[in-house]
Amino acid sequence: xxxxxxxxxxxxxxxxMVVDAPEVARKAQAGQFIxxxxxxxxxxxxxxxxxxxxxxxxxxIIFQEVGKTTMQLGTLEPGDDLATFVGxxxxxxxxxxxxxxxxxxxxxxxxxxxxxxxxxxxxxxxxISIIGARNQSLLFWEDKMRAVSDDLIVCTDDGSYGRKALVxxxxxxxxxxxxxxxxxxxIGPAIxxxxxxxxTQPYQVPTIxxxxxxxxxxxxxxxxxxxxxxxxxxxxxxDGPEFDGHKVDWDNLLARQQFYxxxxxxxxxxxxxxxRLNAALEEGA
Amino acid sequence: MATLTQRERLRIPRQEMPSQxxxxxxxxxxxxxxxxxxxxxxxxxxxxxxxxxxxxxxxxPVGVLIPQFIRALREGDMHGAVEAMKVxxxxxxxxxxxxxxxxxxxxxxxxxxxxxxxxxxxxERFVGDYELARRTCPLxxxxxxxxxxAIVGAGPAGLTCVVDVAHEGxxxxxxxxxxxxxxxxxxxxPEFRLPKQTVVQSEIDYAVECLGIQIRxxxxxxxxxxxxxxxxxxxxxxxxxxxxxxxxxxxxxxNYNGVMSANEFLTRVNLMKGYLFPEYDxxxxxxxxxxxxxxxxVAMDAARSSLRLQTLQAQKSxxxxxxxxxVYRRSRAExxxxxxxxxxxxxxxxxxxxxxxxxxxxxxEKGNVVGMRCIRMELxxxxxxxxxxxxxxxGSEFEMEVDTVxxxxxxxxxxxxFVDAAGLERSKHGTVVADRQTGRTTMARVWAGGDVxxxxxxxxxxxxxxxxxxxxxxxxxxxxxxxxxx
Ligand SMILES: Cc1cc2nc3c(=O)[nH]c(=O)nc-3n(C[C@H](O)[C@H](O)[C@H](O)COP(=O)(O)OP(=O)(O)OC[C@H]3O[C@@H](n4cnc5c(N)ncnc54)[C@H](O)[C@@H]3O)c2cc1C
Ligand SMILES: Cc1cc2nc3c(=O)[nH]c(=O)nc-3n(C[C@H](O)[C@H](O)[C@H](O)COP(=O)(O)OP(=O)(O)OC[C@H]3O[C@@H](n4cnc5c(N)ncnc54)[C@H](O)[C@@H]3O)c2cc1C
Ligand code: SF4
Ligand code: SF4
Ligand code: FES
Numbered sequence: 003x004x005x006x007x008x009x010x011x012x013x014x015x016x017x018x019m020v021v022d023a024p025e026v027a028r029k030a031q032a033g034q035f036i037x038x039x040x041x042x043x044x045x046x047x048x049x050x051x052x053x054x055x056x057x058x059x060x061x062x063i064i065f066q067e068v069g070k071t072t073m074q075l076g077t078l079e080p081g082d083d084l085a086t087f088v089g090x091x092x093x094x095x096x097x098x099x100x101x102x103x104x105x106x107x108x109x110x111x112x113x114x115x116x117x118x119x120x121x122x123x124x125x126x127x128x129x130i131s132i133i134g135a136r137n138q139s140l141l142f143w144e145d146k147m148r149a150v151s152d153d154l155i156v157c158t159d160d161g162s163y164g165r166k167a168l169v170x171x172x173x174x175x176x177x178x179x180x181x182x183x184x185x186x187x188x189i190g191p192a193i194x195x196x197x198x199x200x201x202t203q204p205y206q207v208p209t210i211x212x213x214x215x216x217x218x219x220x221x222x223x224x225x226x227x228x229x230x231x232x233x234x235x236x237x238x239x240x241d242g243p244e245f246d247g248h249k250v251d252w253d254n255l256l257a258r259q260q261f262y263x264x265x266x267x268x269x270x271x272x273x274x275x276x277x278r279l280n281a282a283l284e285e286g287a
Numbered sequence: 288m289a290t291l292t293q294r295e296r297l298r299i300p301r302q303e304m305p306s307q308x309x310x311x312x313x314x315x316x317x318x319x320x321x322x323x324x325x326x327x328x329x330x331x332x333x334x335x336x337x338x339x340x341x342x343x344x345x346x347x348p349v350g351v352l353i354p355q356f357i358r359a360l361r362e363g364d365m366h367g368a369v370e371a372m373k374v375x376x377x378x379x380x381x382x383x384x385x386x387x388x389x390x391x392x393x394x395x396x397x398x399x400x401x402x403x404x405x406x407x408x409x410x411e412r413f414v415g416d417y418e419l420a421r422r423t424c425p426l427x428x429x430x431x432x433x434x435x436x437a438i439v440g441a442g443p444a445g446l447t448c449v450v451d452v453a454h455e456g457x458x459x460x461x462x463x464x465x466x467x468x469x470x471x472x473x474x475x476x477p478e479f480r481l482p483k484q485t486v487v488q489s490e491i492d493y494a495v496e497c498l499g500i501q502i503r504x505x506x507x508x509x510x511x512x513x514x515x516x517x518x519x520x521x522x523x524x525x526x527x528x529x530x531x532x533x534x535x536x537x538x539x540x541x542n543y544n545g546v547m548s549a550n551e552f553l554t555r556v557n558l559m560k561g562y563l564f565p566e567y568d569x570x571x572x573x574x575x576x577x578x579x580x581x582x583x584x585v586a587m588d589a590a591r592s593s594l595r596l597q598t599l600q601a602q603k604s605x606x607x608x609x610x611x612x613x614v615y616r617r618s619r620a621e622x623x624x625x626x627x628x629x630x631x632x633x634x635x636x637x638x639x640x641x642x643x644x645x646x647x648x649x650x651x652e653k654g655n656v657v658g659m660r661c662i663r664m665e666l667x668x669x670x671x672x673x674x675x676x677x678x679x680x681x682g683s684e685f686e687m688e689v690d691t692v693x694x695x696x697x698x699x700x701x702x703x704x705f706v707d708a709a710g711l712e713r714s715k716h717g718t719v720v721a722d723r724q725t726g727r728t729t730m731a732r733v734w735a736g737g738d739v740x741x742x743x744x745x746x747x748x749x750x751x752x753x754x755x756x757x758x759x760x761x762x763x764x765x766x767x768x769x770x771x772x773x
Pocket of ligand 2: 385386387439440441442443444445462463464465468469470471472475476506507508509527528529530531553584585586588625701703736737738739743744745746747749
């Protein structure tokens with residue numbers, strides 16, 4: 003069992019948790035992920051290591067409530083236990099001094115891009131960060147991002163905060179501008195990573211994306227996480243999660259994310275039913 | 288019972304094991320074969336001739352004392368039967384259910400020549416279940432030695448090794464990457480062949496309880512700790528990490544929605560209990576027309592699980608169940624699955640398409656599987672495996688309508704554990720090079736056994752390897768041998 007030590011509500015749908023997992027914390031690095039399962043009936047879901055503290059023996063995760071498991075996770079409180087918390091999985095990000103890098107974080111992707119931006123900054127890069135979300139209420143960690151970036155651009159789709167733009171717009175301006183961009187890192191919804199990759203492609207700037215396929219074991223055993231690259235299929239959990247965005251077959255990735263859509267809907271319904279029942283029982287008591 | 292003459296024994300027919308009716312069982316995941324009653328077991332036991340030179344034992348990879356346990360069973364001495372069994376097999380309730388007996392012990396039984404070997408597997412299961420229910424044979428532990436042993440992987444190899452190493456008095460820790468120990472026994476072989484709670488988990492709990500074994504689940508060796516790090520902390524390490532890496536056919540279309548490895552499918556069904564969705568959170572879905580590629584045990588399990596999911600879906604929605612095909616490039620004679628599984632699959636209505644090989648998977652514009660282009664095959668000369676080589680028949684291509692494709696094409700060792708394991712030699716197939724008698728690898732203080740050494744094989748052969756390695760580890764820790772000394 004892995005205890006939740008701390009919880010923060012970052013925005014309407016994004017929550018942060020600090021989990022007691024000393025052995026995972028001892029080894030975790032930026033770019034890696036964990037897989038958790040809430041209880042005996044739970045699904046295994048992957049979440050990026052948003053931060054780690056080797057001394058305290060903790061891992062920080064940040065998640066967006068999109069379905070049954072993340073919604074249920076959001077109801078847990080410090081003191082509650084998770085049945086499974088396995089990691090660190092996947093390869094760490096390859097941090098070097100590349101020169102000038104642009105770090106793009108979309109939505110909940112701001113969480114995993116943060117430790118990467120920090121490491122890139124520490125490694126001597128000139129870090130320009132772009133963070134974006136649908137609206138202001140979904141943004142978080144602007145201060146933290148600013149602290150590890152030489153420049154920070156904030157945008158929202160609806161203009162409720164910062165610049166009214168998709169993250170690809172300021173990115174394109176940077177690519178066309180004076181400064182040479184040596185590398186781009188993008189983490190966010192698959193559709194955003196697709197368009198970031200399409201944006202950088204004509205400029206041939208290497209673009210690293212962190213893919214979020216559906217996973218089960220996270221150890222190369224099921225093949226459910228496979229992604230089509232130019233040169234064949236690879237397993238995101240063991241060969242990634244970071245890949246060259248220009249080589250990814252995005253349409254296949256997007257289609258595969260939809261495969262269990264109907265079941266995901268049923269799972270949420272079943273969960274809400276369960277919550278209603280519990281609430282009714284409590285009222286009755 | 289009065290002692291029978293050999294002639295009378297020969298006249299007793301092989302006893303059938305009661306099983307669920309095929310039409311009923313495809314609507315549930317409960318065990319298919321229900322097991323012998325004491326009466327049936329003793330009747331079957333009467334068939335054994337108690338041969339002076341029992342060839343049956345030679346056919347068993349772990350050398351179960353077959354005539355001894357059968358004799359005790361028929362004399363009504365169940366305690367004696369269990370004791371005789373446990374000399375060489377600590378998991379009879381599992382082996383009795385899953386061993387390919389027809390090519391092992393039962394093939395070597397003298398009565399096999401006349402067509403009807405003693406049903407050794409069914410008797411073994413009976414004895415194993417008796418012990419599971421009553422626990423008459425406690426596992427014991429010698430005084431603590433102060434030595435520590437790490438076992439990587441909680442499959443049959445690791446679980447067998449641990450019992451003998453812990454018995455010796457060593458402190459043992461099992462590291463398992465999944466959240467439940469058992470290896471293929473929990474994530475691969477379905478509930479309807481091997482009950483998880485009452486058989487597998489019960490055996491594991493018992494060993495943990497009697498022997499003070501620690502099992503650390505959620506520990507992926509190679510990530511949370513490496514082999515070299517384990518060697519700093521432990522006196523010996525046994526690798527029983529199996530062969531869990533799935534292969535996909537190298538044909539176009541494998542990434543369409545609805546194409547998956549048997550490992551993914553079976554893991555969803557078994558480990559994650561997907562057949563109980565939405566009571567359990569992990570979904571699993573099959574369409575109306577499923578093609579399972581391959582014809583080993585894995586393929587049979589995938590096909591029969593698909594059939595059950597289809598039936599359950601149809602019962603819920605009131606629709607028609609659907610079809611499940613086994614698509615195999617060789618012929619019936621080469622089918623590698625256990626005979627009983629093939630028989631059960633046929634009874635349940637799985638359709639076999641022999642001498643057929645997929646060349647492309649077809650999808651629609653949404654990325655879903657809609658069909659499979661296949662080619663017919665014929666058998667040529669025997670290949671390296673001794674089986675006749677399938678050759679495509681030119682111009683025989685055809686399309687098959689399917690909406691789910693499950694690839695059950697064999698697996699290889701997962702390389703994660705080999706991170707930071709310099710000096711550990713592996714074959715070109717990725718398997719660990721280890722001595723088959725002792726399990727010693729080329730890396731000092733590291734032993735290995737089971738599928739990680741042989742490639743995908745059987746439960747009982749993995750158990751045998753675990754047991755032999757345990758004996759060697761114990762001898763090493765007693766200071767009797769030092770295989771890696773220069
Ligand atoms: C390596 C990796 C790292 C990840 N890191 C984070 C993270 O740090 N924070 C975070 O909030 N999410 C992260 N994700 C995504 C996260 O795993 C999913 O959001 C989660 O599994 C959804 O589970 P659910 O039961 O709540 O929703 P579901 O009911 O399973 O899904 C609801 C919706 O989310 C989509 N979805 C399902 N699984 C995924 C997935 N794996 N990735 C993207 N969309 C998905 C579905 O298509 C559906 O629209 C990561 C995914 C991967 C593979
Ligand atoms: C679907 C299916 C059906 C089968 N049916 C039969 C049958 O009817 N009869 C029969 O005899 N055989 C059958 N087999 C084969 C049999 O199950 C295997 O030969 C046997 O389980 C091998 O045992 P093992 O202990 O070597 O490995 P496994 O059972 O594979 O166990 C290995 C364990 O190691 C763990 N592991 C792997 N890597 C790591 C790591 N890096 N760190 C920590 N842990 C790790 C795995 O999670 C797993 O739990 C079947 C196999 C499958 C897949
Ligand atoms: S362990 Fe398997 S092969 Fe050996 S006697 Fe038992 S059923 Fe037969
Ligand atoms: S060979 Fe057959 S008949 Fe002879 S002892 Fe073994 S099981 Fe009995
Ligand atoms: S999640 Fe199973 S292979 Fe990647």
